[in-house]
Amino acid sequence: MSKLKLIIKREFISKVRNKTFLVMTILSPLIVIAMGVLIAYLAKLNQENIKIIAYVDNSGFFEKKDFQDSESVHYIDLSSDAIEVAKSKVTTSDFYGLLVIPKKDSVSTIASSVEFYSKKSPNIILVSSLEQKIEHRLEETKMKQLNIDIERLNLTKIKASIQLSNFIGEKSSKIINSMKIGIGLAAGYLIMMFIIIYGAMVMRSVIEEKTSRIIEVIISSVKPFQLMMGKIIGTALAGLLQFTVWGLLLLVIVLVLPSVLGIEAMDFKNINVPLEQAEGMKEVALNDAQMIFVEISRLPLFRMFILFIAYFLGGYLLYSSIYAAIGSAVDNETDTQQFVIPVIIPLMLAVYVGFASVISDPHGPISIVFSMIPLTSPIVMLMRIPFGVPWWQILISFILLLATFLITVWFAAKIYRIGILMYGKKPSYKEIFKWIKY
Amino acid sequence: MSNLLEVQNVIKKYGTYTALNNMSIDVPEGSVFGLLGPNGAGKTSLIRIINQIIMPDSGLIKLDGKLLLPKDIQHIGYLPEERGLYKSMKVGEQALYLAQLKGLSKSEALKKLKYWFDKFEIGDWWNKKVQELSKGMAQKLQFIVTVMHQPKLLIFDEPFSGFDPINANLIKDEILQLRDEGATVIFSTHRMESVEELCEYIALIDKSNKILDGKLSDIKQQFKSNLFEVVIKSDNVNLVKTDLMGKFMTASSNVPFKEGELAIKIELPNNDTSNNLLSYLSTKGSISHFVEMIPDANEIFIKAIHQNNKNE
Structure with missing residues (x-):
């Protein structure tokens, strides 16, 4: 064996046999696995944890179909109760939060005075999904007030998507x-x-x-x-x-891992x-x-x-x-x-x-x-x-x-x-x- | 006797500093050659040049009459003064690695190592890590690694530093045995008593220059000062003493002597012979001790360095 090969071999073996190398090589992926499992586990927990949100609609514009239950969020209509009663119900039943849509003169004022009560500060994504639900309904209401044909309007909607390509045509x-x-x-x-x-x-x-x-x-x-x-x-x-x-x-x-954990x-x-x-x-x-x-x-x-x-x-x-x-x-x-x-x-x-x-x-x-x-x-x-x-x-x-x-x-x-x-x-x-x- | 190693007119400079100034030495085959000199004289530079660790600026090195080539390192065994081992490697695999670097095949190396490990009775160290060894144990291993590929030329730089007297003796005997088996040994040291015991030839280096070289016994003759140490028995010690002091240059001696004896150093004039002195002394009393004082290596070393310093 040539001397260079001998030296390479010795260096390689001494590095690989080093405890730090072994720990680094085996442990780093284990840490990654552990993190992955932890995240997956938490995500699953999150999913199993169904949030219940009560709403009080005093405006009368909203219907049951506006608040459809999804897999992670369930809605309960408490519109028949007074706000204070609804609040105490939500706290005693340990619901996630209470959405209050007040009665106002104009649709635009309603849109800006909806309130959401919750114990903890709410999930941003959830809030924006609630906002979208409200916007969607209020927009339709406003269109009706302005006598706009919603079906025809929907027909005008267009979604643009620019296709990228180079000069060879790929x-x-x-x-x-x-x-x-x-x-x-x-x-x-x-x-x-x-x-x-x-x-x-x-x-x-x-x-x-x-x-x-x-x-x-x-x-x-x-x-x-x-x-x-x-x-x-x-x-x-x-x-x-x-x-x-x-x-x-x-x-x-x-x-x-995913198939083992069923995720x-x-x-x-x-x-x-x-x-x-x-x-x-x-x-x-x-x-x-x-x-x-x-x-x-x-x-x-x-x-x-x-x-x-x-x-x-x-x-x-x-x-x-x-x-x-x-x-x-x-x-x-x-x-x-x-x-x-x-x-x-x-x-x-x-x-x-x-x-x-x-x-x-x-x-x-x-x-x-x-x-x-x-x-x-x-x-x-x-x-x-x-x-x-x-x-x-x-x-x-x-x-x-x-x-x-x-x-x-x-x-x-x-x-x-x-x-x-x-x-x-x-x-x-x-x-x-x-x-x-x- | 032919020379195994010839160093001819080697010059080595580090920047403006000259480490070796026109150095030439001849190392006779089968001898133990002492390379002596104070710290910083250039010994290590010379040894490194012979080992081709560094290259001379000019000059020739011949091994066995031929120019020294890179492949010749397998014929040289070198135990540096600054020596160590890989601490985290096992004794056996380390010895094997170093043997293979010297050009032995794995099976040859195993055979040789077994011989040496048995000889030093250290077979059970094979799987130990070097950091578990004591300093003396590690030195033994280093010695084995230096000699196991049976090099023609062995170079030991301060081989006995760190050894206890028993191990130092063991190594000394091994060095002599290797010489008897035909190896040539270059031996660099400050310990003059080991020079006396081991070296047949010496070269003395000081301040980048060789100031002395040759057979140790010849050099001693050069350096002797016709000084004789005498113990003489007489009825009247004081009379003998004044007689001698009147006739010769004398000095007091510290040889042990008994009651009624005189111990004294006598310097003989250059034109006189020891026989004349002996016969003269025999007329004064009965001689119990008569030795020509040959300087030991230590004295030669100090004297030569002093002379060299004066000449500058």
């Missing part, structure tokens, strides 16, 4: 755009997290070799460069393993959405469902996957070689702060630029520039890719990334080679610069 839906944003942000964010967590891991591993004083034994057998690369690659493999385990576990959760993932009834609105959403969903499916299958998934891996590796290798150089220059982790902050700043910048400008304008100048700069390109370019990036831009950005990676590794290896043999004081930037020239 249609697209609006929802897919937010999906693209979601995919892009998720990919960019994932890369940033991976670089920060696993870059720091590489750094710690270098420091460990220094403080345990094994380093000189090792580099009398292998070249420092081999050791550094083996470390970076071995750590990356451990990270990939972790992501794979998470991915598989999440897949299991998504596929298995449908997309259950509109769980939320107190007014009936018409829910129906409207279903309609949109039905119209768009096929479109989204077509769109997703039309997204260059394979290309996106390849580019994700490519940028991911490029970015990780670039940053982790910097991290390795930092680790070699110091004796303990507390000394790393000063050097780590300048490394994290471009990563943060990339994510914020991604959030701010890629969403609003994926092909604007800021997005393009930051997807070219090697320190930010892995994150920003990945956020742009779902929106379709010209191949020449990807090519330029990737060549720049690769070139920077090679230059950085060359510098990092020089610092590393000297740094690992230096003990004692924390070097300054000036001294590190000198090491490069040795």
